[in-house]
Amino acid sequence: MNFRSITDIRKAVKTGEISLQDVVRHYADNIEQNNSDINAVVTLDVDQALADAERIQGKIDNSEAGKLAGAVIGIKDLICEKDKQTTCASNILSNFESIYDATVIERLKEEDAVLLGRLNMDEFAMGSSNENTIFGPARNPHDTSKVPGGSSGGSAAAVAAEFSAATLGSDTGGSIRQPASYCGVVGLKPTYGRVSRYGLVAYASSFDCIGPLTNTVEDAAEMLEVISGYDPNDNTSSSRAVPDYSSYVKEPQSNIKIGVPEEYFGEGLDAEIREGIESRLSALEQEGVELVPIHLPHMKYGIATYYILATAEASSNLARYDGIRYGHRANIRDVKEELKKEKAAIKEQMELATGDKKVTLGKELEEVDSSLIRLYKKSRTEGFGTEVKRRIMLGTYVLSAGYYDAYYGKAQKVRRLIKEDFTKAFEDVDVIVSPTAPTTAFDIGSKTDDPLQMYLNDVYTITANLAGICGINVPAGTHSNGLPYGLQFMADTFEEGKLLNAARLIERQSEVETI
Incomplete structure (x- = not known):
């Protein structure tokens, strides 16, 4: 099977060139053969996926299928699916089975997507490399000695490795876009609340966003x-x-203004990535972009x-795991x-x-924790990994009475200033x-x-997360080290259409280069 997009697969299934069950088997076979090297998929339910594919195939044949009929999708392991384990790649939830579907899962099912498996991630979405996980690190399909990025590393790697047509990830500080860049796929973070x-x-509840990772901008729009x-x-x-997001992709407009902030192209940026992005922008100028x-x-x-701010919210959110x-x-x-041994020693x-x-x-017993307090401590010590503990402790510190105003309160004020910078720019x-x-993906x-x-x-x-605006990674080229890199577009709140329009202009350049 050589179909790059959900649209291509849907057309092939509708015309009878291939069955949806064969599409599922194709992805399942790829996972079986290659997942041991990439470690993107942590649970797989082929039987259920084949049963769903058979049911949806009937709807396709009768022209009754939903918008995503033909799409085989993987789900990051912190989005709840009924009767499926939702571990967040953490020991604290290693045996947790969700009793309901997340809203995004319900909406995918309503539009006849086939859900194939659960995907690796950094524990509780805390990380930039997909190494903080009870399942072992996910690996970059372009070079398995490199990280796929994080925390949605499994989601990005699954698309790049052709384990699914698309995936869902979550983005708290870049966790969709950064791994999308490292793995050479499209990754979209919607406006907060979209x-x-x-x-x-x-x-972190005021930052978290669910979004798609796909092979094409059109798939992300759909x-x-x-x-x-x-x-x-x-x-x-x-x-x-x-809005009809797909319309922005089918006929992208080049009479747009793209802001180029000097702060994003300074020290610390790989020179080859800078040159590659500047080359892309120069080509857009030739098309009429300002x-x-x-x-x-x-x-x-x-x-x-x-x-x-994110660690403060994390320390509060994760307090429930006791x-x-x-x-x-x-x-x-x-x-x-x-406890008995400690009392005996005293x-x-x-x-x-x-x-x-x-x-x-x-009085001596007053300094000895009760068995209940010890149970809390031991459960959390055994359940949480190093990075999660680090962020909980940092968040608890900045929220403490002596430091709240100095750190948390001041950070909220700076967040507002960052938001105002974007508002003015737009x-x-x-x-x-x-x-x-x-940079490109680094060594594990x-x-x-x-x-x-x-x-x-x-x-x-x-x-973008601090400001609550939307952002997208679109593949921009291949580095001399053989690894992909991407560029990011950001648009104002609820302006995903403009985002997709600009991303499609870059994608169209790449399509011309491969002809």
């Missing part, structure tokens, strides 16, 4: 149409009407602002035994100090362009001991 978060396991719209289960979802130099003065505070209500629970017998020390064999414990331009990531294990270097991989994507 897509319902109901059924998405929360990392998927966005399906998953967007108001949801009464999510009070942050917008009631704005969902390039406008702009200034985003507060962009330099983006990383610090994001990691204060080992009592659901999720991993430590062995209570072990907890009680530890008693022995007091006997030695006083010479009284009948000493009783009083008065003069339609979209803003930037690199998606400062090369940055795990340096969290600050890891965090800098999101330097160009974080500000």
Whole structure:
């Protein structure tokens, strides 16, 4: 099978060139043969997918099928599917099975998408490399010694490796766009509120967005149409009407203004990526696009602002995982035994100090945790990984009474300034362009001991989440090291149409080059 897009597959299925069941088998065979090297898929349900494909094939034959009939889709493992494990790649949820479908899952099913499997990710979406996971690191299909990016690394790798036609990921600070850049696929982060978060396991509630990863801009537009719209289960979802996003792709307009911020093309950006993006922009100028130099003065505070606010929200959201209500629970017998031994040790020390064999414990016990508190601690210690613990501790620190105003309160003010920078810029331009990531994919294990270097991989994507605007990665070229890189367009809130229009112009350049 050699179909690049959902549209191509849908046409082939409708004309009888191939059956939808054969499409599912094609992807399942690819996964069986290659997933051991790439580790993008963590659970696979071929039987259910084939049964769904057979049912949907009947609807296609009767011209009753939905918009995504023919699409075989993988789901990041933090979006709830009924009766499927939703682990968030964490020990704390390793045995959790969802009892309901997320709104985006319901909408995919309503439009006859086939859901094939669950995809690897950084634990609770905290990471930039897909190395923080109980399933082992996902790998980049272009070079399995490299990371696929994160936290939606499994989602990006699955599309690039032809494990599915498209996937859903989540983007809190660039977690769709950055791995899309590393893996050479399209990745779209919608405006905050455009897509319902109901059924998405929360990392940072004021940042999280669900979005598609696809092979083409048109596929991203189609998927966005399906998953967007108001949801009464999510009070942050917008009631704005969902546009016909596909129309922006079919006839892209070149009479647009693209803002080029100097802050995104400075120190730290790989020289070859800079030259490649500048070459793409020069070609757009020849088509009639106007390039406008702009200034985003507060962009330099983006990383610090994001990691204060996002970790604060994470520490609050993850407090629910206490080992009592659901999720991993430590062995209570072990907890009680530890407590018993500690009390005995204290008693022995007091006997030695006083010479009284009948000493009783009083005040000393006040410093000894109860078995319940110990159960909380042990469950969370065993359940959470290193990076998640780091972010919980940082978030708890910035929210503490002595530091709230100095860190959290100040970061909220800077967030507003970043938003105002974008608002002002969009008065003069339609979209803003930037690199998606400062480099191509890096070696697995090369940055795990340096969290600050890891965090800098999101330097160009974080500000869109802080401002609540939309952004997209579109493949822009191949580096001399053989790895893909992308460029990012950002548009104002609920202007995904402009985003898709600009992305299609870049994609069209690539299509001409391959002819």
